[in-house]
Amino acid sequence: MPGGPTPTQPMSTCTLHPLPYRADPAYWFERIRHAPGAVLLDSGRPQAERGRYDLLSAWPQQLLQPATDDSAESYFQRLREALQQLGPAVAPEGCELPFVGGLIGLFSYDFGRLLENMPEQARPDIDLPLARFGLYPWALITDHQKRSSQLVFHPALTMSERERLVRLFYSPLSSTETSAPFTLLAPFAADLHKDDYRQAIERIQRYIQAGDCYQVNFAQRFRTAYAGDPWTAYQALRAACPTPYAGFIALEHGAVLSQSPERFLRLHQGSVETRPIKGTRPRGQDPHSDAAQAQGLLESKKDRAENLMIVDLLRNDLGRSCRIGSVQVPELFALESYPNVHHLVSCVSGQLADDKDAFDLLAGSFPGGSITGAPKIRAMQIIDELEPTRRTIYCGSLLYIDVRGEMDSSIAIRTLLAQSGQISCWGGGGIVADSEWHAEYQESIDKVKVLLETLEGLKP
Numbered sequence: 050m051p052g053g054p055t056p057t058q059p060m061s062t063c064t065l066h067p068l069p070y071r072a073d074p075a076y077w078f079e080r081i082r083h084a085p086g087a088v089l090l091d092s093g094r095p096q097a098e099r100g101r102y103d104l105l106s107a108w109p110q111q112l113l114q115p116a117t118d119d120s121a122e123s124y125f126q127r128l129r130e131a132l133q134q135l136g137p138a139v140a141p142e143g144c145e146l147p148f149v150g151g152l153i154g155l156f157s158y159d160f161g162r163l164l165e166n167m168p169e170q171a172r173p174d175i176d177l178p179l180a181r182f183g184l185y186p187w188a189l190i191t192d193h194q195k196r197s198s199q200l201v202f203h204p205a206l207t208m209s210e211r212e213r214l215v216r217l218f219y220s221p222l223s224s225t226e227t228s229a230p231f232t233l234l235a236p237f238a239a240d241l242h243k244d245d246y247r248q249a250i251e252r253i254q255r256y257i258q259a260g261d262c263y264q265v266n267f268a269q270r271f272r273t274a275y276a277g278d279p280w281t282a283y284q285a286l287r288a289a290c291p292t293p294y295a296g297f298i299a300l301e302h303g304a305v306l307s308q309s310p311e312r313f314l315r316l317h318q319g320s321v322e323t324r325p326i327k328g329t330r331p332r333g334q335d336p337h338s339d340a341a342q343a344q345g346l347l348e349s350k351k352d353r354a355e356n357l358m359i360v361d362l363l364r365n366d367l368g369r370s371c372r373i374g375s376v377q378v379p380e381l382f383a384l385e386s387y388p389n390v391h392h393l394v395s396c397v398s399g400q401l402a403d404d405k406d407a408f409d410l411l412a413g414s415f416p417g418g419s420i421t422g423a424p425k426i427r428a429m430q431i432i433d434e435l436e437p438t439r440r441t442i443y444c445g446s447l448l449y450i451d452v453r454g455e456m457d458s459s460i461a462i463r464t465l466l467a468q469s470g471q472i473s474c475w476g477g478g479g480i481v482a483d484s485e486w487h488a489e490y491q492e493s494i495d496k497v498k499v500l501l502e503t504l505e506g507l508k509p
Contacts, residue, residue, distance in 0.1 A: 053274070053279075055114065056272060058141055058154050059442040060137055060138070061137065061138050061139075061204035061251060062138065062139055062141055062142075062204070062294055063139070063146070063149045063150065063201050063202060063204065064141075064199055064201075064204075064211070065091055065140065065141060065199045065200065065201045065450055066199060066200040066211070066300075067142065067197065067199045067200060068169070068189070068198040068199055068218055068219075070191065070196045070197055070198045070480070071191065072094050072095045072193065072200055073094075073095075073442060074089055074103040074105060075193060075284060075287075075417070076197070077162075077189050077191075077218060078105050079222055079228070080219070080220070080222065080267075080295070081106075082218055082220060082280050082297075082299065083142040083207045084107035084108055084327075085108060085109070086106075086107050086108060086109040086112060086183040086185075086299070087105075087107040087108065087297075087298075087299040088105065088106055088107070088153050088185075088296070088297070088298050088299070089103070089104075089105040089293040089296060089297045090102075090103065090104040090105070090153070090156070090181065090295075090296045090447060090449065090457075091103055091287070091291050091296055091297065092162045092193060092293050092295070092296065093287065093291035093295050093308075094177075094193045094291075095193070096291035097154060097220070097291040097295075098293075099414070099443060100293030101147075101192065101193055101194050101295040102147045102190055102191065102192055102193070103190070103193070104147065104148055104153070104188050104189075104190050104449065105165070105189050105227065106153060106183075106185040106187060106188045106189065107185075107186065108185075109153075109183025109184050109185050110135070110183075110184045110185070110186060111131055111183070111184040112128060112141065112181070112183050113154075113180075113181075113184070114131075114177065114178040114179075114180060114181050114182075114184045115128055115132060115153075115160075115163065115179050115180055115363055115400075116346070117130065117489070119163070120163060121160070121163035121412060122412070124163070124180065125408040125411070125412065128152060128182060128408065129206065129406075129408060131152065131182075132151055132152065132450070132451075132452050132478045133182075134184075135150055135151065135186060135203060135205055135452055136204065136452065137151040137206055137452055137453075138150055138195075138203050138452050138453070139453065140201075144199060145192075145221050146190060147240070147449075147451075147455060147457060148188050148190060148199060148451045148455065148457065149447050149451050149452060149453060149455075150185060150186050150187065150188070150201070150202075150203030150205070150206075150451060150452055151184070151185065151449065151450055151451035151452045151453075152182045152183070152184060152185070152449060152450045152451075153183055153185055153188075153448075153449045154181045154182030154183055154447075154459070155179065155181055155182075155298055155305060155360060155409075155442065155445060155447050155448070156180045156297070156415060156416075156445045156448070157178065157180065157441050157443040157444045157445045158416050158420075158439075158440040158441065158442070158443060158445040158461075159173075159175055159179055159439050159440065159445075159456075159473060160179040160180050160415065160416075160440065160445065161415060162179070162356040163179065163499075164313045164412060164415060165426050165429060166405040166426075167429060167430060167433055168430060168433050169433075169436050170433050171407055171432075171434075171436055171437060171438055171439045171440075172373075172437060172439065173431045173438075173439045174246055174438050175438075175439070175441050175466065175468055175469065175471075176469070177295070177300075177441040177442060177466065177468065180318055181298075182378060185299065186203040186205050186206040187200065187201060187202050187203060187206050187211075187214060188430070188461075189201075189218065189404075190198075190199050191300070192300070195211065196266060196392045200214060200215065200218065201250045202214075203411070204451070209289075213282065214416055221304070228284065229278035229281060229282045230277045230278065230279060230281060230282060230507075231275065231276075231277035231278050231279065231280075231281035231282040231285075231504075231505055231507055231509075232275065232276055232277055232508065233273050233274070233275050233472070233504055233507070234273065234274040234275060234276060234453060234504055235273045235274060236271050236505055237271040237272065237474065237501045237504075237505065238268055238271065238272065238273060238321055239270070239271050240268045240269060240270045240271070240272065240437065240438065241270075241437070242294065243490065244267075244364070245489050246269060246486070246490050247486045247490075248433045248448075248490060249267060249402060249436075249486075250267065250480055250484065250486035250490075251486065252435060252481045252500050253265045253267060253385065253431060253435065254480070254482060254484070256431060257480075257482045258482065259451065261427060261431075262356050262422060262423065262424060262427045262428055262431065263358055263424070264355060264359075264418050264479050265421075265422040265424045265428045265431050265432065265475055265478050265479070265480050265482050266419075266421055266422050266428065266430065266432065266444075266478065266479050267436065267477055267478070267489075267494055268430065268432075268436060268440065268444070268476060268477025268478075268493065269436075269441065269455075269475065269476060269477065269478060270438060270443075270473055270474070270476045271473070271474045271475070271497065271501060272471055272472060272473040273299070273470045273471070273472060274470055274471055274472075275316070275374060275467060275470065275504075276470070276509070277472070277509065278421055279297075279303060279304035279306060279467040279472075280297065280509065281507075282305065282465075282472075282504055283297045283304070283306045285503050285504065285507055286306060286308050286465075286500055286503055286504070287308065289388065289499055290387065290388050290389060290463070290499050290500065290503070290505040291308070291388075291490070291503065292309055292310040292387060292463065293310065293391070294307075294309040294310065294311060294312055294313075294447075294459035294460075295307055295309060295459075296309075296447040298447065300468065302310070302312045302468055302469045302506035303356065303466070303467040303468040303469060303472075304445040305442050305461070305464065305465075305466055305467075306432050306440075306461065306464065306465045306466075306467060306469050307447055307461050307463065307465075308385055308463040308464070308500065309359045309447070309460060309461055309462050309463050309464060310326065310329065310385065310392065310462070310463065311324065311326045311417075311419070311459060311460040311462055312324040312418050312457070312458070312459060312460075313446050313448070313458040313459055313460045314410060314411070314414060314415075314448075314456065314457075314458050315457045316401060316407050316410060316454065316455060316456040316457075317455060317457075317485050318455075319400055319401045320396060320399075320400060320401075321367055321370070321371055321382060321399045321400065321401055322396060322397070322398045323363055323367065323396070323397050323398075323417070324394055324395070324396050324397075325359045325360065325394070325395055325397070325417065325418065325419035326358070326385075326392045326393070326394050326419055326460075326462075327348065327352070327355045327356040327358075327359045327393060327479055328346055328352030328353070328355060328356050328382075328392060328393025329346070329352075329390050329391065329392055329393075329478065329492055329495070329496060330342040330343065330345060330346040330385070330390065330391045331389065331390055331495045332388070332389060332391065333446075342391055343384055343386065343391045345483045345494065346384065346391050347382065347384055347390075347393070349393075351481065352393050353382055353393070354395050354481070355479050356381075356382060358382065358460045359395075359418045359419045359423065359424045360378055360395050360397060361423075361477075362424070362425060363376045363397045363417075363418050363419075363424045364378070364397055364417035366374050366399060366413055366414040366418060366425075366476050367398075367399045367413075368399070368468075369409075369413035369414075370402060370405045370409050370410045370413045370414075371399030371400055371401055371402060371405075371466070372398075372400045372401070372403075374397070375400035376397065376398070376399040377397070377398050377399065378395065378396065378398075379396050379398055380395055380396035380399055381395045381396075382394075382395060382397070383395065383396075388422065388499060389495065389496070389498065389499040390495060390496060397463060406454055407450045407454055407455075407456040410448075410456075415446070416429075416444055416445065416446075416460075417444070417446075417460045419460065419479075420444035420460055420462065420477070421444075422479065422480075436459060440475065441466055441473075442461050442464055442466045443461060443464055443466075443473075443475035444460060444475075444477075445460075445461045446458045446459055446461055447459045447461055462475075462496075463500060465500065465504075472504070474497050474500055474501060476492075476494060476495075476497040477499070478492045478493055478496070479485055479495050
């Protein structure tokens with residue numbers, strides 16, 4: 050598999066250095082959060098229950114972003130070559146590790162423009178690369194199932210750097226490393242007027258009635274100015290709404306703050322899994338109303354139909370890279386509940402074809418069908434027509450791909466981008482023929498309300 054060992058490369062084993070187990074990754078991350086390339090992939094423990102690992106790192110050997118003339122394939126090839134330069138490695142025998150050194154970073158939703166022919170109508174008004182990956186020869190990994198935290202060193206990492214990292218994580222926090230204040234300079238405001246939102250939904254439904262598409266995910270953006278440290282904001286969001294596919298990625302002029310509940314693609318020992326979310330209800334005010342909301346979602350013919358459309362789309366996407374006949378739907382219409390909403394979730398799985406790798410899987414599946422619509426390319430074109438600005442990180446992905454070819458990734462919903470003094474957050478949902486625009490408008494707010502109110506409540 051590309052990115053894995055070649056016949057001329059000997060297999061080397063990573064070395065480990067155990068640390069005291071910490072359920073909250075902030076204890077470790079605060080020691081590196083000011084470092085270049087600081088990144089945290091966070092399973093939301095102990096409150097969130099579905100994630101297993103936290104993964105953090107900094108000081109990448111390389112930082113890879115698409116060049117102006119890059120195609121998707123040429124950029125993917127540069128990522129493959131970076132993994133090969135780092136070199137092959139395996140975990141110690143009997144030790145289960147999600148990551149043994151490799152790439153950690155993000156894809157903007159707009160990376161899809163390199164994969165498909167898209168119009169250029171939505172304005173690019175936020176400066177974020179289409180993709181950004183660091184090549185990391187070490188990571189601190191916490192396994193919440195085994196209640197362990199440990200440093201994982203790729204064989205290419207020098208002994209002096211290993212010793213520096215061990216000293217760093219055993220040292221007490223300095224005053225410069227503790228959290229600094231974060232505050233909004235005004236409440237969040239929507240970019241779209243309510244009537245503009247209604248007109249966009251009606252336009253989508255005319256496309257559907259004309260047979261142009263079946264479902265389109267439409268989103269609106271909320272934004273405001275901020276001052277202070279985005280890491281402090283991330284910690285407040287994590288406390289209010291812990292999720293299993295969260296993450297914090299430091300940028301030169303801000304950060305990505307994600308509280309995503311949705312897995313995009315996982316690749317583990319050749320097995321592929323995606324878990325699309327489609328169908329949402331707000332949590333009730335008391336146990337009785339909450340149970341009624343959950344049951345109403347489970348029984349909703351509309352939500353089940355929307356979910357099934359996306360499952361069929363993802364079966365097709367995975368089929369491009371998986372062995373013929375291996376794509377299955379082991380879970381359909383499962384209920385997952387979070388502090389603010391109930392979700393309807395399904396699972397699609399398959400076995401990666403022998404001549405494919407993680408990058409082929411991404412090329413055939415990105416961006417995720419649950420946040421575009423069906424058929425995917427036409428839905429993406431309609432999104433570009435009707436959403437006034439580009440999505441940047443929203444509905445992109447936070448992910449890792451290691452030198453073994455292992456990968457896990459989120460869909461960056463419930464995600465904020467703090468950049469150059471402005472913080473943006475997006476909320477959206479799937480629009481179908483019988484959608485009611487005012488209900489969809491309210492759902493787009495319900496999905497992010499806890500995030501917006503949490504940050505609005507922070508005081509300097």
